[in-house]
Amino acid sequence: MYKIILGCLSIVLILLIVVALFQLNQVNKTRQQVTAVRKEIRAIKKDIEKQEKEQKKAEILQKETKDAEQKEEADTDTKAEESEEPAESVETQEEAQKEAKEPEAGEEQKNQETDANSKVPETGNGKKIAIDPGHQGYNVDMSAQEPMGPGSSEMKAKATTGTQGSFTGVPEYELNLNISKQLREELKNRGYEVMLTREDNDTAISNKERAELATQYGADIYVRIHANGSDDSSVNGAFTMIPSAQNPYVGALHDKSYALGEAVINAYCESCKIKNSGVQIFDNMTGINWSTVPVIILEMGFMSNESDDTNMENPDFQKLMVQGIANGIDAYFAAGN
Template sequence: MDRQYDRRKHRNGEVNLVRMSSYDNRVSRGGGGRRRRRRAKNSAILLAFSLFLIVSCMGALYYVMRLEARENMSDIEVDGTVDQQTGTVLGKTPERDEDAVPEREEPTTTGIPQGEKIPLVAIDAGHGGVDGGSDRKGVLEKEVNLEIAERLAEKLEDLGFEVLMIREDNDTFITKQDRAAKANEAGADVYISVHQNTYEEQDNEVSGVETYYCEDTEGSKRFAELVHTGVVTATGARDRNLRETDGLYVVREANMPSCLVECSYLTNKKEREAIVTQEYQDKLAEGMAEGIYKFFYGDEQ
């Protein structure tokens, strides 16, 4: 190789001159030049490899940094979507996201408006004591009536009403005269009587809700109508209509808007089985409470 190199050196003037100048010492020293060239070659490879490593590392580092930056960007984008939904500026912390969820509005039929006189509701569970009312297949009317009356009282008190229980246990017998008088003397604002109905035959198909009122008392029709609608809507029971009568002592003699609700037919198997359940009693009481609330605070007043 050295010889060829030398010969080429002689043949080609300019190129050789350049090469002579760069390899000058190596050429003159023979074998030492070979080792130096090899060493130089190795150094060049090492240098190139080092450069390659450095560039690779920097490249990798740059790539990782880009990835991290992109992840942060996507976090911001997710939050940004929430921003658009709520119309507020959000941070990336979950706490602030939760803050952005609007609070639920309070139901419209809870509580009595402040400053208003608190109405007194007389609740009369029909029958009692020796008067058990209707009795079908182990279901005793006086007991069911009291259970519904108690649930209604609880719901009304939760709404802020005052409640007068005409009958408070199943052992006490109260005459119809005493019932009306108790409501009148307490100055109740409305009166509601709770009963269950029966048909002549056992296990008849007849079912549903009837509500009675006496038109002699001002406000009774509207009161009865609101309670009746509330009960029918809440239970989904058959609507057996609002009925006017002057034959029922309690609704006739009570001085205030009053009604008597026949909640179910104990002679109907389906209703008899439903009426003893807490679920159905709650629906009935809920419907009554809604009607009573609307009577005092409804839009149509």
């Protein structure tokens, strides 16, 4: 009797396991389908943007062609009118040439002053900022590895695609580039010289190469723009990441990196009214370890948190984000760094 009961229980248990495995397989298939649909949507979006750009270029070209034709017609009419006018006498022409060669002294001085003023260059504040929009598109394979720091035997992937908005669906690499471009314009308006390590989502450039670009540019500071993600959707807020004083590659940059990280995170959180999680130490970041100038990573917010995610896609909130970062950079240099 017991054997029959045990046999029945075994059969039931096996059936339950089979059902569970089947359901798990269905869940995985559903996830794959969702991922595939998202990729198709992004591809369609890129095609639409490409078509819009081509249409815009065609419209501009058509307008330029039309303007050129109108200008040519106007020049032809003008020449025809000039040919109908009577020629000036030789005497009148000589008098006009003489007057042109003998300008009054006051007018000559005024012209000299105007020329001098037009040659005065507009100068900035002399500071150079390198901005790194973190990560890059899904279609760029950067899985190959590179040293985590100069002379390091530890290897890491050259770059990754980053996280994605759980509520907006926006990839982190797109958000990072969007904010970085706005930040560049704001900093240029404040007198800084600025470069971005990437201008699009499709250029293959590693974290090591980005830091080297900042060095080649002669940057005074290196600001890396990122957003965060967590399995816990309640986690929110912003923080900056810097190397420790014991970092074997860039330990000498700790003090100034800390000053930069503190100035930026305080100004950023004050501007955005977002939770301030302070300055945090990370020694395993390739883009930090290859830097030769004070360097920070700004984690602007959590894309896994509904409030942070939706705010970071709001154009008005983005203006506050950019203002806060720029204010922090101003504060860093104002302190004599």
